Amino acid sequence: MEGGDGRMSMDTRKFRILQAIIDDYILTAIPVGSRTISKKYEMGLSSATIRNEMSDLEELGYLDQPHVSAGRIPSAKAYRLYVDQLLAKGAISNTDAAVVKNYFGKRARQMEEVISCAAQVLSGLTHYTSLVMSPKGAEQRIRNLQLVPVSNTSALVVIVTEGGIMRDSVIRVSAEMDADALYAISRTLTEHLSGCTLAEAQNLLGGTTGKFRTNEHVLESIADFLGEVEQQGSQTKLALGGTSNIMNFPEYSDVEKVKGFLNVLETKDQLLKLLEANGEMAFTVRIGAETGIPEFADCSLVTASYCLSDNTQGTIGVIGPTRMHYEHVLSVLGTIGKQLTDLLMQDKE
Amino acid sequence: MEGGDGRMSMDTRKFRILQAIIDDYILTAIPVGSRTISKKYEMGLSSATIRNEMSDLEELGYLDQPHVSAGRIPSAKAYRLYVDQLLAKGAISNTDAAVVKNYFGKRARQMEEVISCAAQVLSGLTHYTSLVMSPKGAEQRIRNLQLVPVSNTSALVVIVTEGGIMRDSVIRVSAEMDADALYAISRTLTEHLSGCTLAEAQNLLGGTTGKFRTNEHVLESIADFLGEVEQQGSQTKLALGGTSNIMNFPEYSDVEKVKGFLNVLETKDQLLKLLEANGEMAFTVRIGAETGIPEFADCSLVTASYCLSDNTQGTIGVIGPTRMHYEHVLSVLGTIGKQLTDLLMQDKE
């Protein structure tokens, strides 16, 4: 057979047939037979010939057969080939950036809002489940700290860090402090703490009581708050979008499977691990078992990264069935990633 | 039969039997037969007698029969009776308040955080889906407005309103403003605007340019922001918890039903309408069709209210299958409602 003997390989015709099978299966989710290929996709070949090729493709590991009298479905290896070829070609078309830009409002906002908005856009455009992960909070240095009176006995602590990230919290203050007094404290604190990391600032406040001329209680509260902010900031944020989209695919017509899927999404640590291992690749595609999560056995995870500043980067991704519309997803991810980078870089200034 | 003739009514024995049926069905979700009742629940009556009573109960509309050779299931009317009697009895036991209190952190926080945290607690304790709605934002009066420098060309606007609700946003400012300049503006603005509603303040800023000694661009940005806050604040916030809990119930072992259910949850307007119509009742229970939403046909919605201040109240609620564990849900709702009221009242001061 073929070129002489037993050794058979992937020629272009086989590849074209495989491509057709993948395309059809992505569209319909039903095993595709030789007749379908020879008729729907004009190959100029009879079903019998296709059949022979399909048999070869199965032997090569690119096709699976659910049972003997069913059509073939692409194996993970097939998707891998398909995706690699897609990425090698490099020409990932760009989704209309204007559309995307429109989704995000115009205002600069808290990181969390941006993250969650991006997740909405991403799942809206792809119809899959989306993940958006903020960068691992690099050490934030304080730029400004200010107390704003809220009531007679409480004030709002606002912290602005270099990353442009702000956080606030209410603390109690003694009644005799008016706005000016609070401002005076704010100035002093900012003077001493600006440029410090959150941890340093916390130590500074905790250790040297009396150095600042105000009552200790307030300093203590602020120190506590700094600790909290640091903890919160250092842990990466994760937003999900379109979690129920998975139910639109016949692969998940079983409630138990859906439950398993959603459970994984809810326990975010697993996801974080998955998203962190991104490397410097523009795109990462994990197909089926490559995700390492049993519940995602017939899902693929496609991720891309965006940059917050020169050294910190976040990840955006999409989860859907392995028969995912990779080309479209890659295109959308690329566009939104770029968009997000722009948005956050400018925000920082 | 019974007391003379055709006219039959609900005596205590019938009631006890109905109660047993409801209890059993809530527990098992399978139609309950006469034998089960006479054996598992010690009535001192034979299955034949129970059978007669069940037949009567069906005629009275309290029981349904999926098909002739199956047991009976409680009708909506039965649940209604059951719940009404539960509410009349009044003795809704209190869930351990300490446990609940623990779930909420200690710090005072933004309304949204509290809302979403409450939803988590609620679904965690009940294993149903939970809804927490913030009160329709009553007109908020400004208490304080402050600009905090973020970078050379941008500042954070912090607004504190009487409700204790704070909001922030970044605006651009000209480069020559330092912290003191911003503080000066803040003082002036606070002086002029404190006590105003957000809308009034917006008008004031928009109309009388030049009255404040600073560049118009900043005032405009602040005015814009005020408008946004007002709009955001006036629309009620809604948080959900345990949305995927519904899949734990055999009533929703069909993916299509689950999808329908989750879709309703995602289009929040329907829910808001449902939650708003609460009245002054401590508790509201809507059973099956009473919800007015077809997708909730075999769900019940139990709501309770909490108070933010004397005149504004929010709603918390739970959605689960009609065979819901009402007693427990009412108890948890009561406790969390109280807890929430405390938390927010104190926060306000």
Place this chain on the structure above:
DNA sequence: GTTAGCACTCAACAACCGCGAGTGCTAACA
């Protein structure tokens, strides 16, 4: 190398059947 033809396989679907849980009715009983 390609293709028509044919025998074969096997999931999906429908029809069927027996089991058993549960009922309603009747007649006997306290």
Place this chain on the structure above:
DNA sequence: TGTTAGCACTCGCGGTTGTTGAGTGCTAAC
């Protein structure tokens, strides 16, 4: 008069069986 045992009846459920049809692999002819 209310309660109960007994019995015939109903009908969903689970398992089996038969049929159909899509799809294959193989062979032989082109």
